[in-house]
Amino acid sequence: MLNLVICDDERALRNDLRKVLETELDLCGKTFKIAEFDCGEALVRALNDSAFDIIFLDIEMKDLDGVATARVIRKKTSAPEIIFVTSYPDFVFQGYEVQALNYILKPYQREKIVSVLHTALERLGRDTEKYYLVESKGQRLRLPLNQTLYFSSDKRSVKAVTPEDQYTFYGKLSDLETELPDHFVRIHNRYLVNLKYVQSLQGNSVLIGEEELPVSRSCKQELAIAFAKYMLD
Incomplete structure (x- = not known):
């Protein structure tokens, strides 16, 4: 409804x-x-x-x-x-x-x-109804992309952050980047964010909820273009 x-x-x-x-x-x-x-x-x-x-x-x-x-x-x-x-x-x-x-x-x-x-x-x-399948803690989970704020990586481990929880699984951001919808954008070699939840661009960072994430110099221009395009869609 x-x-x-x-x-x-x-x-x-x-x-x-x-x-x-x-x-x-x-x-x-x-x-x-x-x-x-x-x-x-x-x-x-x-x-x-x-x-x-x-x-x-x-x-x-x-x-x-x-x-x-x-x-x-x-x-x-x-x-x-x-x-x-x-x-x-x-x-x-x-x-x-x-x-x-x-x-x-x-x-x-x-x-x-x-x-x-x-x-x-x-x-x-x-x-609606878009999911990404991951293996987390020995379980196969359907990660709801609509609720995912961002992904972060640490070596070969990826963490998906939602408003309610966090899920860690084996993988690489570069693979995620090619498999996820266009509104997931790389902002740093360690971060992939959902533009739906980006509240503002602040120089070398983005604000998602109350969390500030770094934006690398190489990603800054592409992020600004993607964010503007998403807002106009």
Whole structure:
């Protein structure tokens, strides 16, 4: 089931957006649930108990605005697709720092909503049910790539890091690099990262969650290009 969120302090606009989303998702044959929040604080609290796939987030809200709300969301999780809703196009450039997928301008245009929704659905579909088979601690495991933050290597040993656990197995990063999807990118001779979880590029390092990983000089340009391309896809 798809879990969507509309976070906007104007009830009428929440209703308008909801109608378009419900109609389009019904036409696509999707099973879904749409939660509504009238402030960023309520959405952030709900993250403790719920996992959301797509979040439509108004930028201009009182107290915790949309950009600040998105920053809090990204500290907790990189999973949901965030789509900003705004009356002012100048705000949309702030979306890059929180990995926002796109933006929708008010007053709403149905065609734009549908287009952005389908892009989000495609990205979610691209990320689902992809695994990498590894031998770890005598067991054959299906490593969920969608949840893998990065791989690190130490000689002939590779460690896969997820938000919940770590898995160590025999192998080489060079082999992984050729076998994994394109959004896994080499940043160092010891690190291969999932661009989905890269929050920012910081000179000679990348930020993934609260962890800072080094970027080698030879990988810096290729990483910047790959990250920009991933954000635009």
